[in-house]
Every structure is written in C-alpha cells, then in structure tokens.
Amino acid sequence: MPADGVRPGVRLLEAVSEAARNTDISVKSAGCLGNCRRGISVAMLRPGGWSYLFGELEETSADDILAGAALFATSSDGFMPFGARPEALKRGLIARIPTFDHLKDLP
Amino acid sequence: MPADGVRPGVRLLEAVSEAARNTDISVKSAGCLGNCRRGISVAMLRPGGWSYLFGELEETSADDILAGAALFATSSDGFMPFGARPEALKRGLIARIPTFDHLKDLP
Numbered sequence: 001m002p003a004d005g006v007r008p009g010v011r012l013l014e015a016v017s018e019a020a021r022n023t024d025i026s027v028k029s030a031g032c033l034g035n036c037r038r039g040i041s042v043a044m045l046r047p048g049g050w051s052y053l054f055g056e057l058e059e060t061s062a063d064d065i066l067a068g069a070a071l072f073a074t075s076s077d078g079f080m081p082f083g084a085r086p087e088a089l090k091r092g093l094i095a096r097i098p099t100f101d102h103l104k105d106l107p
Numbered sequence: 108m109p110a111d112g113v114r115p116g117v118r119l120l121e122a123v124s125e126a127a128r129n130t131d132i133s134v135k136s137a138g139c140l141g142n143c144r145r146g147i148s149v150a151m152l153r154p155g156g157w158s159y160l161f162g163e164l165e166e167t168s169a170d171d172i173l174a175g176a177a178l179f180a181t182s183s184d185g186f187m188p189f190g191a192r193p194e195a196l197k198r199g200l201i202a203r204i205p206t207f208d209h210l211k212d213l214p
Contacts, residue, residue: 028213034159034203043204051158052141053202095160095202096141097150106135 008059009040015062016042025069035094044069049078051099054092064088078102115166116147122169123149132176142201151176156185158206161199171195185209 002008017027035041038055042065045051049072057065064086072080082090098106109115124134142148145162149172152158156179164172171193179187189197205213 026210028210030205030210030213032203034200041202043202045204045207045210047207051204051206053160053204093141095148095150096139097152097158097160097204098137099158099206100152100154103133103135103137103152106137 011059012040012042012057012061012065015059016065019062019066020069023066023070025066025073038092038094041094044072044080046073046078048101049075049080049099050096050102052080052096053094054089055094056092057088061088118166119147119149119164119168119172122166123172126169126173127176130173130177132173132180145199145201148201151179151187153180153185155208156182156187156206157203157209159187159203160201161196162201163199164195168195 013027013029020027030043033041033043033053035053035055040057040061041053041055042057043051043053052072067086068080068089071084075081080089120134120136127134137150140148140150140160142160142162147164147168148160148162149164150158150160159179174193175187175196178191182188186203187196
C-alpha cells in the first residue's frame with residue numbers, strides 16, 4: 001500500500017476510465033478476480049467474444065489496456081489477435097474463457 | 108506427451124465426462140484457455156454466476172472437478188464457496204471473471 005493510501009489498481013482504474021472516455025469501451029470496477037499472485041488484473045469481455053483476463057499490469061498500463069480493448073472490440077472472430085497486442089497484454093495473459101454462447105456450439 | 112499419445116488433459120476430459128453422466132453438469136472440450144504454464148485447465152460457467160478457471164489439475168482430478176461443479180451449481184450467490192471446495196480447486200484457482208449480467212449491475 002503506497003504512502004497516500006491509494007492502491008495501484010485504483011490508480012490504474014482511474015487512468016483507464018479517463019482514457020476510455022468518449023469511446024465505446026465501458027470500464028467497471030469488478031472486485032476480486034482471484035488472481036492476487038500476479039499483480040494488477042483486468043478482465044475484458046465483449047459480446048460474441050471469449051472473456052480474457054490479464055495480470056502483471058502496472059499503474060501506467062492504461063494506454064496498453066485501451067489499445068488491447070479496441071483491438072478486441074473490432075476483431076472479426078471474437079478473439080483478441082496476439083501479434084498486434086501491446087506487449088503488456090502478451091506477457092500478462094492469464095487466461096481466456098469461453099462464454100455460454102460459445103459452449104452452445106461445442107459438441 | 109505420454110507413450111500412448113493420449114494427452115493427460117484428454118484423459119481428464121474423458122473421466123469428467125463419464126463422472127458427469129446422469130448429472131445436470133455439461134462437459135465440453137473448449138480449446139486453448141491461454142493458461143499453458145499452469146498445467147491442465149478447466150473453466151466452469153453457470154447461469155447467474157461468475158466464470159472460473161482452474162489449473163494445475165491432474166488426470167485424476169475428475170472427482171474433485173465434479174464436486175466443485177456441483178458446489179458451484181447449487182450456491183445461492185453465484186460464487187463457488189471456498190471453504191467447502193476440494194483442495195485441488197483451492198490451490199488451482201487461476202481466476203474468476205464476471206459475466207455481462209454482473210457488469211450491468213456495477214456502477
């Protein structure tokens with residue numbers, strides 16, 4: 001906990017919220033994502049896509065998060081392309097999870 | 108890769124599918140969950156609940172997975188209770204992610 005009492009994850013939330021203003025990207029504070037061992041965590045969801053979780057993020061990761069979210073939002077297959085992703089979202093990938101919509105299509 | 112060419116995750120899938128027969132639990136093979144560094148992985152989803160991802164599972168984890176899934180399916184708040192969970196699903200928790208339904212309710 002830093003001296004001013006504001007956790008790094010809260011600072012990142014504020015920075016991402018600010019960066020997402022005037023975009024179609026919605027930013028929410030979601031509570032515990034069960035990933036404490038791997039630093040600041042962010043989940044990304046989109047209609048028709050799998051859900052992603054990233055960790056090992058920094059207070060300064062807001063621009064990378066927004067860039068990844070925009071990439072995810074505009075992908076044609078519902079996945080976030082790996083190659084074009086900011087480095088922080090390559091090394092910080094924790095998991096991706098299908099949604100019920102996808103499970104319906106699986107045998 | 109074992110000598111018989113059947114991956115441990117495939118064996119686990121078969122064992123979980125068999126264990127789930129005659130239950131309301133649906134078992135699907137979902138492809139890459141982005142969690143290769145932490146062993147065999149299983150995602151669990153339920154209507155009205157968050158989504159969970161577990162790793163570090165073994166070929167022999169089918170009973171633990173089924174017990175956790177039943178606990179999750181019957182919880183009243185949509186979360187999988189921690190204390191009653193099989194040990195494999197305590198130490199193997201990778202992440203939990205809210206769904207769109209939950210995000211709607213967040214400020």
